[in-house]
Amino acid sequence: MSPLLQLMVDAALEAGREVEAIYGAGCAAELKRDGSPVTEADRRAEAIILARLRAAYPDIPVLAEEEACEGCSPDVGSRFFCVDPLDGTKGFIERNGEFTVNIAFIEAGEPVAGVVYAPDSRLLYYGARGEGAFRARGRAPPEPIRTRPRPGHGLTAIGSRNHHVQGTEEANARLGIAEYLPSGSSLKFCLLAEGSADVYPRYGRTMEWDTAAGQAVLEAAGGRVMALEGGKEAGPLRYGKVAEGFENPHFIAWAR
Structure with missing residues (x-):
C-alpha cells in the first residue's frame, strides 16, 4: 500500500x-x-x-x-x-x-x-x-x-434508502433493472465494487464529498461513474467543480 x-x-x-x-x-x-x-x-x-x-x-x-x-x-x-x-x-x-x-x-x-x-x-x-x-x-x-460482469438481462441496482426522486422508477425501467437493493451512504459504491450489484443511478442532489471516496474504490475495482446530462452519459464524474459550488450533476455508477 x-x-x-x-x-x-x-x-x-x-x-x-x-x-x-x-x-x-x-x-x-x-x-x-x-x-x-x-x-x-x-x-x-x-x-x-x-x-x-x-x-x-x-x-x-x-x-x-x-x-x-x-x-x-x-x-x-x-x-x-x-x-x-x-x-x-x-x-x-x-x-x-x-x-x-x-x-x-x-x-x-x-x-x-x-x-x-x-x-x-x-x-x-x-x-x-x-x-x-x-x-x-x-x-x-x-x-x-472486483466488480462482477454485467448480466445479459435483469440488472441489480443499488439505490438510496433516504432520497427518492420522482421519475426514478421510469428511468430504472429503461435501464433494464430487475431488482432494487436500498442502501445508505457511500456503501452503495462499495456494494458495486465487491460484486454485489450492477448499477447505481443517482438522480438527486449530491456533493463532491458524498461521492469521491466511493468512486475511487469502485474505479479501482473495475467500475466507472458517469455524469448524466439530459439523461445521457456525458463522461466520467469529475471533481474540483468550484463554479458549481462542488455540487455534482446526476450520475450513474456501473460495475462494468
Whole structure:
C-alpha cells in the first residue's frame, strides 16, 4: 500500500473509532444552513482527519464537508483531498448502522485513491489507481475485490434508502433493472465494487464529498461513474467543480 493510501486508511479508522464511541453514547443533531443534519460525530471526525492530512501533506488542500458548509472552501487546485467525515448522518441519527467515513485524493479532477469505512460494522473498503481495491472487516486481513460482469438481462441496482426522486422508477425501467437493493451512504459504491450489484443511478442532489471516496474504490475495482446530462452519459464524474459550488450533476455508477 502506498504511503498516501496508508495515511488515508489510518485517518479513516481513527475517525471511525471516534464516530462509533459517540454513536454508542448518543448525541443530539442540529440543522445546517442547507437543512441537512449535523452531529458532534461529524465535527469531531472531521477534526481528526484534517489534523492527520494537514500534518502529513501541509501543501495539499483539503475540501471537507463541515468546513465547506461553514463557508471555508480552499483553493483546491489540481490536487486535493476530499473528505466526508460522516456520510449517512441520517442513518447515524436513526441508528441503522449505514454511515461511513470517507476520504479521497483527487488529481486532475479524478478520484485516484479512496477510503470508505463503516464504523458500526467495522467494514473497511479502500482502493487506488494502480493498486486495486480491497475490503477488510475488523482485524481480518484485507482481501481484493472486483466488480462482477454485467448480466445479459435483469440488472441489480443499488439505490438510496433516504432520497427518492420522482421519475426514478421510469428511468430504472429503461435501464433494464430487475431488482432494487436500498442502501445508505457511500456503501452503495462499495456494494458495486465487491460484486454485489450492477448499477447505481443517482438522480438527486449530491456533493463532491458524498461521492469521491466511493468512486475511487469502485474505479479501482473495475467500475466507472458517469455524469448524466439530459439523461445521457456525458463522461466520467469529475471533481474540483468550484463554479458549481462542488455540487455534482446526476450520475450513474456501473460495475462494468
